[in-house]
Amino acid sequence: MDNGASSYRRFLDGDKNALIDIIEDYRRGLVLFINSITGDFCLAEEIAEETFLKLYVDRPKFSGKSSFRSWLYSIGRNTAVDHIRKASKLDEVPVDDFYEVADREDIEQDYIKNEDKKQLLRALEKLNDDYRQVLYLIYFENFSNTETAKIMGRSERQIRNLLYRSKESLRNILEKEGFRYEGI
Structure with missing residues (x-):
């Protein structure tokens, strides 16, 4: 490709x-x-x-x-x-x-092959649209913060802040569901 x-x-x-x-x-x-x-x-x-x-x-x-x-x-x-x-x-x-x-x-x-990924997906679906999009673009599609900012129509600083808040929100959801994680 x-x-x-x-x-x-x-x-x-x-x-x-x-x-x-x-x-x-x-x-x-x-x-x-x-x-x-x-x-x-x-x-x-x-x-x-x-x-x-x-x-x-x-x-x-x-x-x-x-x-x-x-x-x-x-x-x-x-x-x-x-x-x-x-x-x-x-x-x-x-x-x-x-x-x-x-x-x-x-x-x-x-x-989505294993149970941990399924649980993670369910948790991602609970996030608001912006949080879900920024996590998807950066971690699943491997876009840089700059590229993600262009796609989402935001500044790089907004993307960094959004990424931080989305990871915190995801961590809170996963902890409530008893998910064991390393370094989210």
């Missing part, structure tokens, strides 16, 4: 297979990231598809100021936020109600 930027340039130059390469390389992580926003895995897949459709139809300009992946995740995050905004205007079911979704795909099951 290249950094995605060269595949996107190839796509913009007319190579339709380059978009397929981008989708194959980034779909899984993007869906899981969007799931951290929506709490609904099926909806996250739809929004990820919509994100890739935006690349295909709108062909937004990639300036190279950030990594391709953080740029793509920013588009995905904005698409998810737009979707949530539109849904709230239509008086649809609130996003918080999506946490009870039992229809999970194999991607997520592969990602």
Whole structure:
């Protein structure tokens, strides 16, 4: 996998297979990231598809100021936020109600293999959206604080503070559930 930027340039130059390469390389992580926003895995897949459709139809300009992946995740995050905004205007079911979704795909099951990870995931779902997103981006997707700040539309200082508060909140939830941890 290249950094995605060269595949996107190839796509913009007319190579339709380059978009397929981008989708194959980034779909899984993007869906899981969007799931951290929506709490609904099926909806996250739809929004990820919509994100890739935006690349295909709108062909937004990639300036190279950030990594391709953080740029793509920013588009995905904005698409998810737009979707949530539109849904709230239509008086649809609130996003918080999506946490009870039992229809999970194999991607997520592969990602969560043992009981400790399942308990950790349940604890993460109890966190507010910003806490969950910052933890997911930094610890699951290995984005830097700078990249996370760009994706979430925050300053690096805000991300550091948010990361500290989210880890404290997660630690408190896990301690209440009797989870044994080392160095969270």
